[in-house]
Amino acid sequence: VTAVISWIRRWYGAHPLHLLALLAAFALAGYAVRAVVDAGQWRGFAIWFVAAVIGHDLLLFPLYSLADLSLRRLLPRPPAGTGAGPGAGPHDGPGGRAGGAAPAGRPELVTPPVINYVRIPAALSLLLLAVWFPLILRLSSAAYFRASGLSAAPYLWRWLAVTGVLFAASAVCYALSLRRASARARKARAAEARTRSGRPHTEA
């Protein structure tokens, strides 16, 4: 038995159970697809199945990656503070630990990067559009009206309103993070001032 298993391993490239599991899955899929064939709908089914994979992997993914890269190029990178010195590691994000190795020894106000406060609401808004585009763009408005007696007209405005709220909420979050950053910088400056004036607190 061990010899057979090792022979299968060599020929197949994995444990025989791996093969059995996959064959079972293919059998199930084949059986399910046969019902679609019997219903006379296999062609559209197959096309949509493959188009779903291609549409995501080779269309949607490159598009949103490109959008993200373009956004990163377009947005102003925050000044790297004084962290451009030798101490800044390769993995310090833009504005991340920028003040870490200030050679002058004076911590400065580090502006948090704005990128995530733009791309997250943008991504959420696009996600909503990707899901609800038939209603938002009124592509299905006739069938929707026949089914529900309702108009698809408000959906575009509601989507825009939600988008506006998402960006507004993001702006508030960004303002709060700016405040936190400036408070941190103030505190650091105060601490530094204390250490320069003879470390009054550390002698206790």
Next chain:
Amino acid sequence: MQGQPDRCGSRIGAAAWPRRGSYDIVTCWPGEGLAAVSRGFLAIVAEQKRHGPRGARLRARLRGRVAAQLAKQAGAQLDPRAGTQLARRAGTQLARRAAALTNRAVALADRPAGLLRQAASTPPPGPFRPKAWRSPLRGRWLTSLLGLVLLVGLPVLAVTGLLSYAAYDPRLPGNDQTPGAPLLKFYLFPWLTHPDWVYRLNQGVHITLGLALLPVVLAKLWSVLPRLFAWPPVQSVAHALERLSLVMIVGGVLFEFATGILDIQNYYIFPFSFYTAHLYGAWVFIGGLVTHVMLKFPQMRAGLRSRSLRRELRTPLAGTRPEAPDPSGLRAADPAPPTISRRGLLAAVGGGSVTLAALVAGQSIGGWARRTALLAPRGLSAAQSGELPVNRTAAAAAVTAADTGTSYRLVLAGARTVRLTREQLLALPQHTAVLPIACVEGWSFSASWTGVRLSDLARLAGIDHPRLALVESLEKNGPFRQVTLSASQLSDPQSLLALRLNGADLSRDHGYPARAIIPAAPGVHNTKWVGTITFTEPG
């Protein structure tokens, strides 16, 4: 020197079409064989004369064949001691020529195999190069975490979906929208009438959870996308089959989400029946999912153990480092500096889930919450219309005022046939039930329905305990113009032929003059504009 002729001769002699390597015949001592050489030389000249004007390729081929033959002969007759200078020169020249030709032939024969070998070891440019993938957040921990969320969520989605199919009582005549594949209907049971909210809950969870999982699915696919371009594309039979099975899970999940999302918006652009495709697509997906989990579970567990979620949730961008390299190949070979922390990415994905769910859940909850469902098909819009939502208007069903006017008669068929006007129906004992009505598309509402019990109507038709009833609508077309109800649905005291909704006569869109309302049944089984009910005797 001793072994050389032997080696040279046997090599050339044995290999009329040598496989590879360089045959340095020049190092051989050609020796004697002047006769053979000159014979060969003359043969070449003769061949060239005969085929001279024809293409160079043919000549080269002939020359190669003849030269190989000659070299073979020369090799067989080699004798280092007996050779004259002339013979040696001629032989050397000829042998050199033969060697060059042979080497060229060998190189040509080796080219495809060599190209393949080279291609296998060096990936083509673009996404096939590992260094093209630079996100520092990709790695087995992130993929495993997203996988864990899906491992919990997707089975719930699958089970609620299959329950939704069971709710149609597809074993009753005419109810199965997707006939075929009897083995895949092993789990069916007579659908319940209690609790009456079970279908409402099932569909609300199916649609809302499905939408909430979409960002997680997209993030999971993003996290493993470099593997799509792994090089070499196929490493073994096992690898090839496993990649093929990924079409089932990736194609399946995207197919199910796409068809489901389009269907709830009545965007019927697909060239197949939604019921058929969504059900059997789900089975393809389930097969892929079960296999994928079986094969990847150990990796997921190891991945989850490789980092602490709690620590990640406390790590800001400044402290975000790439995951440790591991054999999974998910972590970037050359990670770029991060632009978002891991917790930031998780927050974005979770935020997407919450946003999608929050803007749709209200259509399933009903009441004041319906107004929060801004983007749901029967959310705020339905609430603002002042009407309870419907999934098929009278206009769409082509049910006219003439059909439902004074000429309307409800036909009850059983042991005897009875025809009743709406007034006669209103004169029968009236019962009121507060029941939800829920659509397969996820929306639902609860209302007070008043009308005649179906069991009372069965008795009027002369059948006390009907086994089945076929309920037919006045509607001429449409996949749900008729439905078969089960014995338990017919005997339930809350199963009504409703005449009034929330204290007022039914509106035409809600099924005036009379409609069925069955506890816990799918919305489309609550037939509107009921024209005929045929009761079947027990046994």
